[in-house]
Amino acid sequence: MHLDAHDPSHIRLAQVGDRFDPGTPGTLYFDANSIGPMPRMAPLKMQTVLQDGWAKARRRSWNELDWLEQPRTLGASMAHLIGAGSNDVRVTDTTSINQYKLLRYALSVAAPRRVIVLERHVFPSNRYVAEAIAREHLAELRFIDDASDLRAALAPQDVAVVALSHVDYRSSTRLDMAALNRCIREAGAMSLWDLSHSAGAVAIALVQSEADLAVGCGYKYLCGGPGAPAFLYIHPRWADAAWPAISGWMGHADTFAFEPNYRPGAGADRFLVGTPAVLANAAFSAAAELWREVDPLALDQRHRSLTDTLIQLFDEQCAAWPLHLSSPRSHAQRGGHVALQFDGAAALAQALVEQGVIVSSRKPDALRWGVHPLTTNHQQLWSAVQVLRQLLISGSWQDTRFERPMV
Missing domain, CATH: 3.40.640.10 (Type I PLP-dependent aspartate aminotransferase-like (Major domain))
Structure with a gap:
């Protein structure tokens, strides 16, 4: 919350972000690299x-x-x-x-x-x-x-x-x-x-x-x-x-x-x-x-703040497990999502989805977190990483029900 309140790019973009449907209550969406959030006016x-x-x-x-x-x-x-x-x-x-x-x-x-x-x-x-x-x-x-x-x-x-x-x-x-x-x-x-x-x-x-x-x-x-x-x-x-x-x-x-x-x-x-x-x-x-209302520079700055923070949280909260950052650390060399390398990425992705954290995976071992600079906030990053951490602690992601393929 502190980071969002003091992020100049968030302040400039917040009014635009509010015009997207938030989705299912209690769900944290990190799949903008697969399908972006829905503008509220789309159905109309x-x-x-x-x-x-x-x-x-x-x-x-x-x-x-x-x-x-x-x-x-x-x-x-x-x-x-x-x-x-x-x-x-x-x-x-x-x-x-x-x-x-x-x-x-x-x-x-x-x-x-x-x-x-x-x-x-x-x-x-x-x-x-x-x-x-x-x-x-x-x-x-x-x-x-x-x-x-x-x-x-x-x-x-x-x-x-x-x-x-x-x-x-x-x-x-x-x-x-x-x-x-x-x-x-x-x-x-x-x-x-x-x-x-x-x-x-x-x-x-x-x-x-x-x-x-x-x-x-x-x-x-x-x-x-x-x-x-x-x-x-x-x-x-x-x-x-x-x-x-x-x-x-x-x-x-x-x-x-x-x-x-x-x-x-x-x-x-x-x-x-x-x-x-x-x-x-x-x-x-x-x-x-x-x-039409979005400043590309503000969008880029917001994306940098979010993805840099997400990487920092992975470093701080998940260092005890074999999760390796496969995306570059420099934002100038990084695209829309943040990718982790993990043996079992597909199963872990499905376990996260079951817990309401919507991420995606790609073979052989990429776990992708697609933040959207208009709708994702820093509090959501913290909450999602805590869900990830608990799954790693419990090992519940290894359940056989997570072996089925997912888009």
Whole structure:
């Protein structure tokens, strides 16, 4: 309570945080890295679509309720959180689909270069997307084990695009975007960043660091709701450099001209494909209205205060057990969540959930604590670590009922 009361960033953000539903009473949520908290207005936003839009206005809603503009307005609302221009972000499709679109776009821009560099242990879906492109003989893949391997991977001067995760989904290690962008740019390649585990939690500077392309999901820290649309970003210098790999009527330069031949829309609009997911966008819009009021610097400062405190509590309260911090101690090198390495992480996570502390795990041994800078407070950190400590003391987490797999 003392830390919250004297945290300047908390004071600035508290009014926004109060506009989220607190969830089940007595439950402590540390799963923003899986699904963020629900804005209180989300149900009403969706109900408006159903009643005022679908039931009453019907087709008129595309214009009267601005359904067609949602990919642009939602993108503009959260662009400042990732250090992007308001016209350079679109909310659309899924992270994997956007990854595909931008990888293919980069290959077109950088031709005849055809090598995609990516991390060997990247989130599997990102690898699957790249492998699918390679199977179509449209690219070759080159893997790196660590960011320190990047310069060597770029040496042959045949790389079209380097696809990197800003934050590792297991350890929460955050890469130095500016330094790596310089390295990539010097080698004549393009950069594509996955911001899924950083957007809405920590500071990101896409334009300042001269990132070329980026994607990210909307349902984690951005609080867009279950299965929320993802987002994509393209630097203005590449906005009209090539045609999109997937051409659809929403990305046409004149959508309702119904021309027989495709003409790509300007800038990021060309990456829109089909009809917007109106209900999902309505839920996202509840969060977008809140993000317009959030200072990214205050958000980053709040996240640092919370996660630094959480690590300190782990050090002080759990030193007697083989819980090892796998996230970097420096906040500048850490993403949205804090990860502990523990043999039995999956079972311990389920035991914590049963006690009302909602965390997540990832194989083989990562226990992830996804704090949200708008809704988590320091008192909750203390309470959750005390529950963890009692489970470790009792050993009850080793009960066989915790052996079943959990998402």
